[in-house]
Amino acid sequence: MSPASARRPTPRVIPPFLLRQLFALGGFLLLVGCTLPTPGYRKVDPTTAEFREMTARISASLQEKGVGMVEADQRAVQAVTRQIVAAQKQNRPQQVKPLAAALDAFDQPRGCWAYTVTTRTRTDGKLTTQVETFDASQPESHLWTLISRNERTPDDREQSEYREQKLRRWKKSLTRSKPRHMDSDHLAHDAIFADLKIGPESSGQTRFVFVREKMSIPVMGTITGRRTSYLVDDATGRLRGVTDLIGPNSMVFGIRALLFETSVEFMNVDDSVPPFISRSNAHYHIIGFGKDTGEVERESVYSNYRRVKCFEERFNVRVGIPEVQDFLPE
DSSP: OOHHHHHSOOOOOOOHHHHHHHHHHHHHHHHHTOBOOOOGGGOOOTTSHHHHHHHHHHHHHHHHTTOOHHHHHHHHHHHHHHHHHHHHHHHHHHHTHHHHHHHHHHTSOOOOEEEEEEEEEEETTEEEEEEEEEETTSOGGGSEEEEEETTBOOOHHHHHHHHHHHHHHHHHHHHSOOOGGGOGGGHHHHHHHSEEEEEEETTTEEEEEEEEOOEEETTTEEEOOEEEEEEEETTTOOEEEEEEEEOTTEEETTEEEEEEEEEEEEEOSOTTSOOEEEEEEEEEEEEETTEEOOSEEEEEEEEEEEEOOOSSGGGOOOOOOOOGGGGSOO
16 A cells, blocks of 8 residues: 555445435424325215215114124214225326316417417506517517507517517426426326315316315425316317416415416317417416515406417417416516
């Protein structure tokens, strides 16, 4: 051994068993600070007629075998609860299959289109109106055009600034994956763990409602609740609307949503492609990265859809659902 190598310090290695203990301790400390809601499939309403009938039948059977009335009632409640919990866990993914099919169909390509968006925004009581167009037949720098703002035609500088900002946001949106609540791959899981309600609407449509209670995870943040509702047309199986409400004063990774609610309505423009947005509403107040949006109410109406020849294939229209990050000021 040379003198140089003799003086080289021996690296300290943490034994594998100690590493496992450290990871376990870290996971335990993380879970201690968590607030996780009770899974929806485990919630059973003992006041329903069905529950009472099942428990009465089982209790009577146990009493015939010599079990005391109080113990028989308790055992009957436990048995019926287990049956319902098992059935809900198994059946819920099947119940949302029509919605999963609607989301998969909604996610298919639409091709290249041009359209107009008219937006009315009220921020802390101040109203602004904006009309803009998207045209996939134009080069990237001219995909978006500002037609008017508060009924005034923009000058060249305003148009240039508008296009730069719009293009920046558009490119950023393309890099994001679709929202979890619009991904059918997560639907079965959400159906099991959220509070699920499915019911018919008078207009020949079915509404699927997923409700989650407060969830808190250290470092990540706290969602004080969430309610997501979908409307599916019974005849065509197409998605007709999505409403998303996040509980007040939720915070995730430093972004606080004092209030956040969006709703989107869809319409058929061409039966050969998925639906397009007809109207979008948002009501929000977001604070993040040192900026405050104030309380905002915004309504966007989409019109004048028409097919166009793509300037580039990547300009295919993608229909998205508003997310919190879409409303953060730059």
